[in-house]
Amino acid sequence: KAGVTQTPRYLIKTRGQQVTLSCSPISGHRSVSWYQQTPGQGLQFLFEYFSETQRNKGNFPGRFSGRQFSNSRSEMNVSTLELGDSALYLCASSLGGRSYNEQFFGPGTRLTVL
Amino acid sequence: GEDVEQSLFLSVREGDSSVINCTYTDSSSTYLYWYKQEPGAGLQLLTYIFSNMDMKQDQRLTVLLNKKDKHLSLRIADTQTGDSAIYFCAESPLAGGSYIPTFGRGTSLIVHP
Numbered sequence: 001k002a003g004v005t006q007t008p009r010y011l012i013k014t015r016g017q018q019v020t021l022s023c024s025p026i027s028g029h030r031s032v033s034w035y036q037q038t039p040g041q042g043l044q045f046l047f048e049y050f051s052e053t054q055r056n057k058g059n060f061p062g063r064f065s066g067r068q069f070s071n072s073r074s075e076m077n078v079s080t081l082e083l084g085d086s087a088l089y090l091c092a093s094s095l096g097g098r099s100y101n102e103q104f105f106g107p108g109t110r111l112t113v114l
Numbered sequence: 115g116e117d118v119e120q121s122l123f124l125s126v127r128e129g130d131s132s133v134i135n136c137t138y139t140d141s142s143s144t145y146l147y148w149y150k151q152e153p154g155a156g157l158q159l160l161t162y163i164f165s166n167m168d169m170k171q172d173q174r175l176t177v178l179l180n181k182k183d184k185h186l187s188l189r190i191a192d193t194q195t196g197d198s199a200i201y202f203c204a205e206s207p208l209a210g211g212s213y214i215p216t217f218g219r220g221t222s223l224i225v226h227p
Contacts, residue, residue: 043217056214105156
């Protein structure tokens with residue numbers, strides 16, 4: 001079974017631009033969560049999508065948004081990029097049911113904002 | 115509020131045991147986890163413990179939970195150089211129908227030959 005894949009793996013943007021990151025979950029997984037990892041703030045939860053609906057949301061500004069498609073693939077978008085948005089963005093998928101389900105993480109997308 | 119704290123670095127000699135400690139604050143946390151992150155990779159779930167358990171053992175890994183003190187530890191027996199990585203402690207209550215972990219800052223484990 002293929003793992004969680006994220007594209008692109010590396011991205012360089014300039015301030016003010018926008019960016020879209022993609023995540024393909026493990027087949028059969030319906031929940032996709034996004035996290036931002038930085039040296040200063042550590043791992044912070046952005047949002048979770050389940051069956052095309054945002055189920056949970058972290059404490060990030062509205063410039064960060066996401067969506068999930070009917071095949072469970074998810075995208076996150078960051079508009080008006082700031083230098084502080086430079087980070088490793090991790091996606092994780094799980095079955096998503098109401099009982100505990102293990103999250104499986106992708107390798108991440110390394111975003112650098114210049 | 116939710117806060118997970120762990121020391122930043124741990125250095126051990128190959129073959130020794132490693133103990134990584136973590137404290138958390140959310141008493142409603144249902145699950146507590148240990149994740150491992152190797153350079154250039156995402157997070158890998160090593161093990162988790164349900165909040166009504168005190169201990170869980172899985173091969174070289176032993177997790178101890180002191181719920182009264184909100185203290186979680188991970189012991190790695192016979193530590194190998196391949197265990198060098200960043201280890202994250204995380205907690206999660208049930209929220210909005212799912213378990214979203216809150217992570218600590220990670221402990222960098224360095225294993226010397």
